[in-house]
Amino acid sequence: MFIDGQWKGNHLEQINVINPADKEIIAQIPKGGGAEAKQAVDAAYKAFKTWSQKTAEERSHLLFKWHQLINENKEEMAKLMTMEQGKPYKEALGEMSYANSFISWYAEEGKRIYGETIPASDSRKRLLVQKQPVGVVAAITPWNFPAAMITRKVGPALAAGCTVVVKPAEETPLTALKLAELAEQAGIPKCVINVVTGNPQEISEIWLKDERVRKLTFTGSTEVGKLLMRGAADTVKKISLELGGHAPFIVMDDADLDKAVQAVVASKFRNAGQTCICTNRVYVQESVAEAFSEKMTKAVIDLKVGDGLKEGIDVGPMINEEAVEKVKEHVADAVSKGGQVVCGGEELNKGEGYYFQPTVVTHADESMLCMNEETFGPLAPIAVFKEEDEVVQRANHTPFGLAAYVFTENIGRAIRISEQLEYGIVGLNDGLPSVAQAPFGGYKESGLGREGGHHGIEEFLEVKYISIAF
Numbered sequence: 317m318f319i320d321g322q323w324k325g326n327h328l329e330q331i332n333v334i335n336p337a338d339k340e341i342i343a344q345i346p347k348g349g350g351a352e353a354k355q356a357v358d359a360a361y362k363a364f365k366t367w368s369q370k371t372a373e374e375r376s377h378l379l380f381k382w383h384q385l386i387n388e389n390k391e392e393m394a395k396l397m398t399m400e401q402g403k404p405y406k407e408a409l410g411e412m413s414y415a416n417s418f419i420s421w422y423a424e425e426g427k428r429i430y431g432e433t434i435p436a437s438d439s440r441k442r443l444l445v446q447k448q449p450v451g452v453v454a455a456i457t458p459w460n461f462p463a464a465m466i467t468r469k470v471g472p473a474l475a476a477g478c479t480v481v482v483k484p485a486e487e488t489p490l491t492a493l494k495l496a497e498l499a500e501q502a503g504i505p506k507c508v509i510n511v512v513t514g515n516p517q518e519i520s521e522i523w524l525k526d527e528r529v530r531k532l533t534f535t536g537s538t539e540v541g542k543l544l545m546r547g548a549a550d551t552v553k554k555i556s557l558e559l560g561g562h563a564p565f566i567v568m569d570d571a572d573l574d575k576a577v578q579a580v581v582a583s584k585f586r587n588a589g590q591t592c593i594c595t596n597r598v599y600v601q602e603s604v605a606e607a608f609s610e611k612m613t614k615a616v617i618d619l620k621v622g623d624g625l626k627e628g629i630d631v632g633p634m635i636n637e638e639a640v641e642k643v644k645e646h647v648a649d650a651v652s653k654g655g656q657v658v659c660g661g662e663e664l665n666k667g668e669g670y671y672f673q674p675t676v677v678t679h680a681d682e683s684m685l686c687m688n689e690e691t692f693g694p695l696a697p698i699a700v701f702k703e704e705d706e707v708v709q710r711a712n713h714t715p716f717g718l719a720a721y722v723f724t725e726n727i728g729r730a731i732r733i734s735e736q737l738e739y740g741i742v743g744l745n746d747g748l749p750s751v752a753q754a755p756f757g758g759y760k761e762s763g764l765g766r767e768g769g770h771h772g773i774e775e776f777l778e779v780k781y782i783s784i785a786f
């Protein structure tokens with residue numbers, strides 16, 4: 317663990333880090349708990365005074381150094397990520413540049429934290445508004461994007477002048493620790509970034525109770541997000557929650573089907589379907605349903621599944637046994653309710669790693685689990701619809717509201733549907749909408765707040781109004 321500018325934790329009980337491609341133990345990391353969580357806050361609190369008083373330019377300079385080192389080490393980090401998380405190496409490299417784009421973007425944006433002057437109604441007054449860093453930030457992150465979910469939080473937090481305590485997922489701590497090592501090498505002062513690994517409940521309990529932690533930023537499941545939201549109430553922390561999704565992918569009868577197939581395959585099967593904005597349900601308009609399903613199935617059959625470090629692999633292993641079991645359960649449930657498996661449907665290389673075949677199920681409807689709950693795996697159910705109003709209503713039927721996709725060549729339809737979707741992100745003829753400069757986040761139970769863009773840095777700032785009378 318990296319706490320108070322030191323590498324610690326060898327004396328503690330250790331947790332195994334497993335490669336999901338072959339179930340081998342690749343490393344051990346300390347099982348930190350309450351004591352380590354508190355030490356990390358002590359350190360971050362101590363560092364806040366000096367870090368927040370640096371100029372935005374000075375902070376930017378250090379963030380750019382970190383960015384440069386990450387760039388120089390991206391191949392090594394991508395390999396590490398593939399080994400602990402499973403995604404194919406080329407996807408891991410892609411994540412490294414996506415992750416790093418948050419650091420460079422916020423290194424710039426931190427210099428544009430502007431205030432305001434407001435016209436007063438009394439000529440002997442001046443009204444000023446300043447933005448100030450919120451203080452110590454606690455960040456809790458998931459395993460599916462081991463680098464990006466950290467930089468998307470730590471980049472804007474540091475640029476705003478906050479210091480951080482980070483708890484990465486138990487499954488993928490190595491990428492997080494490597495990021496901390498590079499931050500140290502970049503000269504980011506001691507204690508500004510602290511990384512605690514270990515027991516999530518014990519660590520978060522301490523952070524939630526500690527009133528010096530002024531902001532909690534969490535990415536993970538809706539279930540844990542709700543727990544943390546309740547826990548943050550006692551000290552009235554600011555919170556940002558990036559939670560689960562259930563993205564509909566809508567294909568209208570005038571869509572460019574080849575473009576839609578390419579996008580749905582990328583959106584559904586990257587990271588073996590373990591992405592919060594990945595397609596969960598495909599809705600195709602009746603007259604093109606057969607043609608679309610055939611083209612999609614052909615593309616899915618071509619996907620190569622295997623160890624992400626091997627050449628030519630499109631889909632890696634899933635994170636663990638439970639993840640595979642959930643896909644199995646969703647496939648069996650869909651079949652029991654009339655779904656037809658047109659490709660895949662089975663676990664692969666059982667005993668070797670956690671693999672599941674990329675799967676397409678047709679004749680799907682909303683009675684099925686996979687049309688309501690996040691499968692978080694390589695299963696694409698296809699449902700058929702008749703009318704525009706019908707598909708909007710069906711697309712909005714879950715409690716989630718993170719990302720939705722619409723494919724149509726008709727501009728009027730495109731605008732009408734996008735505006736009616738209760739989702740924070742709409743990919744219009746676009747299967748990969750996420751970028752550093754745009755706001756990312758959900759409606760409804762998919763979360764609170766936004767990451768990315770100028771919206772993302774506001775989450776780490778307090779607004780101070782100064783009224784001056786003379």
Ligand code: NAD
Nearest residue numbers: 457458459484485516517520536537540558559560561592
């Ligand atoms: P998870 O909620 O189980 O874990 C996320 C983090 O919370 C991990 O660090 C974990 O150790 C910690 N955690 C678990 N239980 C906790 C507890 N009781 N108290 C405090 N911390 C706890 O989620 P996961 O399985 O790691 O990730 C998958 C989920 O994350 C999916 O639902 C996915 O949609 C969501 N996700 C959302 C986004 C987004 O931006 N909206 C991005 C990626 C993943």
